[in-house]
Amino acid sequence: MYTPPFNRTDDEAELRGLVAGVRVGWLVTSRAGEAPAASFLPLVWHADTVVAHLAKANPHWREIEDDSPALLIVTGPDAYVSPSWYAAKAEHGKVVPTWNYSAVHLTGTARVHHEPAWLRSAVTSLTDEHEAPRDQPWQVDDAPDPFIEGQLRGIVGIxxxxxxxxxxAKLSQNRSVADREGVVEGLRADGRSGDLAVAEAMAASLHGVSED
Structure with missing residues (x-):
């Protein structure tokens, strides 16, 4: 991932928070001489391990050998940035559009699991993670065991x-404070969900700038 120094994010808690908030990502693997395969998967990242699963009907898993190199791409909110929002537009007009976004790339080695106990533990972990905010979270044990066992036979673990x-985190850090404030105002005025999330991330970044 191309990352200029001013866009680099090294805070592990922040990166884990983004992944936990997004909850899904693109798993990318490739065999020598073959085109890469990619699958969009719900996931849980604990310690140095990410747990996910694929439908058994998805041929992607057949390309993953034990300890195959893998890339997991998790993207946060993103938004188009209009040059009309920059204070610099009125000053000299030398501005162009861009796109702001946040992303985390996890690299490592992948392994496929078929063991029923591992699969049940994985789907339980995924379910508990994603159901946790609900007032009455659904649990795997809420469904009949024979039904769950049948469902597990249709997936493989990753x-x-x-x-x-x-x-x-590409949040216009290379622009002046006035330009960044203009982008925050513009994104808030547009009001789309992704725009608002990027605006809040930029505002938080600007708050840190103002305290330095």
Missing amino acids: ELTVTGVEGK
């Missing part, structure tokens, strides 16, 4: 051992 983490 375990990614994480060996590298890259984080990027």
